[in-house]
Amino acid sequence: MRTRIEPYRIKTVEPLPCTTRAERESALIGAGWNLFRLPARLVTIDLLTDSGMVGMSARQWAALVQADESYAGAESFYRFEAAVRAVTGYPQVIPTHQGRAAERLLFEALVAPGDVVPGNTHFDTTRANIEWRGGRPEDLPIREALEPACEAPFKGDIDLRALERRLASPARVPLVVLTVTSNSAGGQPVSLFTLHETRRICDRYGVPLFLDAARFAENAWLIREREPGQGQRAPAEIAREMFDLADGCLMSAKKDGLVHIGGFLAMRDADLADRIRAAMVGGEGFPTYGGLAGRDLEALAVGLQEVLDPAYLADRIAQVRGLGDSLHDAGVPVVRPTGGHAVYLDARAFAPHLDPLHLPGQAIACALYLHAGVRSTEVGQLMRGRPAPDGVEKPVPLDLVRLAIPRRVYTCCHLDYVAEAVRDVFADPAALIPLEIVDQPALLRHFTARLRPHVVPAAHAVPA
Numbered sequence: 001m002r003t004r005i006e007p008y009r010i011k012t013v014e015p016l017p018c019t020t021r022a023e024r025e026s027a028l029i030g031a032g033w034n035l036f037r038l039p040a041r042l043v044t045i046d047l048l049t050d051s052g053m054v055g056m057s058a059r060q061w062a063a064l065v066q067a068d069e070s071y072a073g074a075e076s077f078y079r080f081e082a083a084v085r086a087v088t089g090y091p092q093v094i095p096t097h098q099g100r101a102a103e104r105l106l107f108e109a110l111v112a113p114g115d116v117v118p119g120n121t122h123f124d125t126t127r128a129n130i131e132w133r134g135g136r137p138e139d140l141p142i143r144e145a146l147e148p149a150c151e152a153p154f155k156g157d158i159d160l161r162a163l164e165r166r167l168a169s170p171a172r173v174p175l176v177v178l179t180v181t182s183n184s185a186g187g188q189p190v191s192l193f194t195l196h197e198t199r200r201i202c203d204r205y206g207v208p209l210f211l212d213a214a215r216f217a218e219n220a221w222l223i224r225e226r227e228p229g230q231g232q233r234a235p236a237e238i239a240r241e242m243f244d245l246a247d248g249c250l251m252s253a254k255k256d257g258l259v260h261i262g263g264f265l266a267m268r269d270a271d272l273a274d275r276i277r278a279a280m281v282g283g284e285g286f287p288t289y290g291g292l293a294g295r296d297l298e299a300l301a302v303g304l305q306e307v308l309d310p311a312y313l314a315d316r317i318a319q320v321r322g323l324g325d326s327l328h329d330a331g332v333p334v335v336r337p338t339g340g341h342a343v344y345l346d347a348r349a350f351a352p353h354l355d356p357l358h359l360p361g362q363a364i365a366c367a368l369y370l371h372a373g374v375r376s377t378e379v380g381q382l383m384r385g386r387p388a389p390d391g392v393e394k395p396v397p398l399d400l401v402r403l404a405i406p407r408r409v410y411t412c413c414h415l416d417y418v419a420e421a422v423r424d425v426f427a428d429p430a431a432l433i434p435l436e437i438v439d440q441p442a443l444l445r446h447f448t449a450r451l452r453p454h455v456v457p458a459a460h461a462v463p464a
């Protein structure tokens with residue numbers, strides 16, 4: 001059979017919110033043109049993130065009921081610890097309430113003011129947590145990562161020469177972080193080849209290597225599909241080789257843990273783990289629960305097994321690729337090749353008539369919401385730009401709009417609807433409304449900033 005079918009059937013359903021254009025217009029104005037500020041009940045298809053918005057399995061829901069909610073040493077902790085060890089091979093396992101808590105704890109233990117932390121491309125909370133420690137996050141993507149149309153198979157790779165130059169420099173580097181897949185570079189995978197080479201370079205300079213493993217299973221599947229000689233291997237085996245090449249990982253389990261909340265740190269170094277355990281009690285929680293309930297640990301233990309199921313991964317990656325390829329075939333500029341968890345529109349090519357400082361990515365995201373109730377995220381000037389002292393920002397290298405696909409939540413029909421919405425918005429560039437920032441916080445501004453239309457395009461102007 002050629003028809004692809006989802007490898008599950010649906011037992012619990014939830015109605016999709018439906019709104020009118022007028023309701024969406026007033027909601028967007030009320031939200032200051034920031035989609036993070038919209039109430040979810042006014043969103044029809046929510047592609048803001050693939051994080052935490054997962055369809056849990058019957059096995060996961062069943063596991064919640066057997067949870068042990070003891071404060072210390074709960075059975076749920078030991079089941080969770082065994083599941084993490086089975087996947088990663090790391091003996092030291094520390095639960096946290098989500099990925100950014102794992103980042104904070106790890107960087108508090110390792111990063112001092114003035115340190116440089118190189119990576120392929122850090123996710124925005126990773127970057128912020130390094131900066132909060134007085135460290136400097138440094139992105140060293142390969143050149144192809146900055147060319148949206150380039151079809152290179154491993155655009156998540158780190159630039160190995162640049163990494164070697166950094167480690168040979170006088171700067172203190174407490175660790176290197178490889179994010180698999182590279183979310184900020186289009187959900188693109190890191191190759192096993194590059195993981196092996198990075199390990200070699202880190203060993204030469206005695207620097208620990210950590211994986212930001214939020215999407216480790218998708219990275220493993222893309223290695224299987226794209227790296228020569230890997231096509232017959234089980235995803236669990238490839239994932240294990242990835243973890244074997246690093247000293248530890250930080251994990252947002254809200255992605256490839258297939259849970260609504262959760263995260264962890266896992267590593268080989270027992271002394272480092274003990275320092276983190278001692279430090280976490282005052283803020284995050286006791287080391288056998290992190291910020292989580294026993295039931296969260298149970299769901300995660302099952303999710304970590306399910307995510308490596310080849311049938312699940314094959315469908316997951318094919319679903320995302322189906323959306324990306326259909327847009328590409330319709331002439332819509334998207335980041336190529338389609339990555340693991342999201343389709344990224346290339347906003348500069350999509351709306352070349354808009355000034356990069358008038359937030360073309362955000363303009364497209366707002367237009368998609370107004371047209372069809374589809375919520376996406378800008379990954380460009382709004383997310384990654386910084387206000388300059390003279391008030392004129394520098395344009396960031398890439399302006400993208402991310403259509404992140406939650407796991408086991410939407411069907412192929414839902415994604416057909418999204419594809420139609422994107423094609424419609426692409427066909428009417430004059431309707432895009434350039435934007436400017438009215439107020440913003442110092443860090444992570446895209447979550448809370450308020451915006452307004454920059455100029456009223458001629459088509460919308462009221463005649464004098």
Ligand code: F0G
Nearest residue numbers: 049051098099100123125183214252254
């Ligand atoms: N690392 C990566 C690569 C991520 O994508 C995220 C979150 C985190 C760390 C932080 O984890 O949310 O559990 O605290 N990414 C989400 C996203 C928010 O929409 O891409 P968290």
